[in-house]
Amino acid sequence: MPENIFEPFEGNTFNFSCHKGIPCFNKCCAKLRLILTPYDILRMKKRLGLSSDEFLERYTETVIEDHSRFPMVTLKMDVEKNRICPFVTEQGCAIYEDRPGACRLYPIGRASTMAYGEKDAREKFFIVREQHCLGFKEEKAWTLDEWLGHEGVNEYNAINDQWLEIITSTKDLGEKDATKKFQMFFMASYNLDKFREFIFKSKFFDLFEVKADLKDKLANDDVDLMKFGFEWLKFSLFGEKTMKTRFHAVPS
Ligand code: SF4
Ligand code: SF4
Helix, strand or coil: CCCCCEEECCCCEEECCCCCCCCCCCCCCECCCCEECHHHHHHHHHHHCCCHHHHHHHHEEEECCCCCCCCEEEECCEHHHCCECCCEECCEECCHHHCCHHHHHCCEEEEEECCCCCCCCEEEEEEECCCCCHHHHCCCEEEHHHHHHHCCHHHHHHHHHHHHHHHCCCCCCCCCCHHHHHHHHHHHHHCHHHHHHHHHHCCHHHHECCCHHHHHHHHHCHHHHHHHHHHHHHHHHHCCCCCCECCCCCCC
16 A cells, blocks of 8 residues: 555644755655746746746646646656756755745645635645655754744745636636637746746737836846736636726737
């Protein structure tokens, strides 16, 4: 029977420490099915100095998961090196300060849903107790809040939850232009360079009212652009009133 590695987070603390001297060092960074969020991709591509296209091509795969009607993007493991993560080095993670949210949270897992109209996600935490991970035998004890703060998870969750609202929405996508809608989802979620090109090089600003200061931010700030993309997706996929139109038309 497969080992059940998910344990409800009970009690106030868990013992854990991960450091270079531990015998299992780096063992957890291989053979992963690691789903990347838009914010993960933004941070990693910036860290590596790559365009969105270059990052997606070099480091990701697109997958269709059972639990989502939208395409997801996973981190491509290195098939020539026994499927280790491409960012593992002898010293640890080469992109540590910009590692994905799931890597930050580990060995904690978070199940979350974002109900329509609610400000905060409903969340449940659990411990991922894998046998190879010796970090649980260490003495250092953490409360959940201490761990989330120490690993910089809260910033990731706050942004990712805005995207969660889109991917878990049960709103009807309509039958028309389904392929175009999935392409739009992919671009606004994962390919920020293309999304910026789309809004600045199409008739977007003739068709939608966007204040001058926000327009400046969209030109220069990737996080603002990404959040704007989420609002755009709610409008273009589900017809929510998140955009102010000048005319009743959508750019092609
Ligand atoms: S298996 Fe656990 S303790 Fe070992 S490197 Fe990974 S997270 Fe750290
Ligand atoms: S991104 Fe870094 S922490 Fe995450 S799996 Fe790869 S090497 Fe490990």
